[in-house]
Amino acid sequence: MSDLATTVTVIDACGRVAVPVLLLSDPGMGKSSLVRGIAAAEGVPCETVLGSIREPADVAGLPVVTDHGVTLSPPAWAQRLAEAAAGYLFLDELTTCPPAVQAAMLAVALDRVVGDLALPPAVRVVAGANPPDRAADGWEMSPPLANRFCHITFQPSVDDWLDGMTVGWSAPPASRAITADPTRAEAVKALVTGFIRHKPEHLHTFPRTAEGTGGPWPSRRVWAMLAAALANVRDNDAAARQAITFGLVGEGVCVEFLTWCERVDLPDPAAVVDDPSLVDWTDRPDRVWAVLSAVVGWAASAGTAEAWRKAWGPLLAAAEAGAPDVLAAAARPLAQCRPASARVPATVRARFAPVLAAARLSGAGAA
Structure with missing residues (x-):
């Protein structure tokens, strides 16, 4: 009521x-x-x-x-x-x-x-x-x-x-x-x-x-x-x-x-893109997924090549911490929302080759 x-x-x-x-x-x-x-x-x-x-x-x-x-x-x-x-x-x-x-x-x-x-x-x-x-x-x-x-x-x-x-x-x-x-x-x-x-x-x-x-x-x-x-x-x-x-x-x-929302306490995705170390990437998988999902959404809404390239930073940080299932789930939509002018960073190409191939980006030139 x-x-x-x-x-x-x-x-x-x-x-x-x-x-x-x-x-x-x-x-x-x-x-x-x-x-x-x-x-x-x-x-x-x-x-x-x-x-x-x-x-x-x-x-x-x-x-x-x-x-x-x-x-x-x-x-x-x-x-x-x-x-x-x-x-x-x-x-x-x-x-x-x-x-x-x-x-x-x-x-x-x-x-x-x-x-x-x-x-x-x-x-x-x-x-x-x-x-x-x-x-x-x-x-x-x-x-x-x-x-x-x-x-x-x-x-x-x-x-x-x-x-x-x-x-x-x-x-x-x-x-x-x-x-x-x-x-x-x-x-x-x-x-x-x-x-x-x-x-x-x-x-x-x-x-x-x-x-x-x-x-x-x-x-x-x-x-x-x-x-x-x-x-x-x-x-x-x-x-x-x-x-x-x-x-x-x-x-x-x-x-x-609502209880889960209070517990997960997501940071600002723009701040995470600027400094991926703000997040403990060894945290619970559901929280890591939510943070990466917000980053992907931020890049998609920005729609620029620069934002898209920068959004791979938190994913690479999470990859180094080790979270393969969550990482692949976040990488797929990010790969699919690539602006036409964006080039795949070399570090991303090396780490996410299978994901990029599935999104038909394996041929996109490296930045």
Whole structure:
């Protein structure tokens, strides 16, 4: 359960990277008021789509025969958002939507595609739902739809409600989210990939109960969503980090992942590239992998020949310390992201010949 300021932060952090958020609460908690208030505070429109009174074509687009074939004409609400170029799409009462409408919402929720219309990048998707047993003619959410959202339990405090009544619902708390730069984004991605290398059984865990499939659970898709969204909250914002992680991968895996993140304590990849001796390369393999993964991500995001050549330094340092399995796993993606103008350093060619051959770089000239 998140406080109102954390909920606003999660919506903002997820919205910056096109991760849709699902607000779950009892009826009458103010989910729609919050989303409309955020939109009003940002000066953008909010379009509410109530799926229980819609047909699938009202969400996925109405087939129209033209001289060039059949097109899917987007509904008016989607056209208005496209014309505004920004705003919020609020999919309300999601657990009252019949399965056919839920299926139509799959592309809308994550890809923001309505019929043949792609919504602008600045359009954010938020949904609201009551538990199925408390919704009018409630339906369990389908696993594919549930796995497209960051699930947030929404229960504003008494003080939150009093503040809203006093100052108006169009003045929500300020977001604590940040915009991640490429270095931070790659560092967080390294945390996610490092954890999965440490605990590969958590990469995809389909729930064993029907009730569980309607909530957050780990999949390849949500781990990628987590890496993107988590980069937009500060490391010391424990509430937002926990809410996003819990909302995407579920409680048990959330605890394991956040505990592992605290324990692994990754250094800045740029600092490691400048001075590989900052790292104890004889440390735990999962930590060494995470550090090298962050270095590879740093080089890939930089996209320059110089960064690519420098990124081999930590790998060579790790090789001297001895970590063959981890080393090969990090060397492969680094070899594959070589800029066209980059030449393979002679020391790298001697040490990583099999990896370079697999990446078809054995013929690239040495620097």
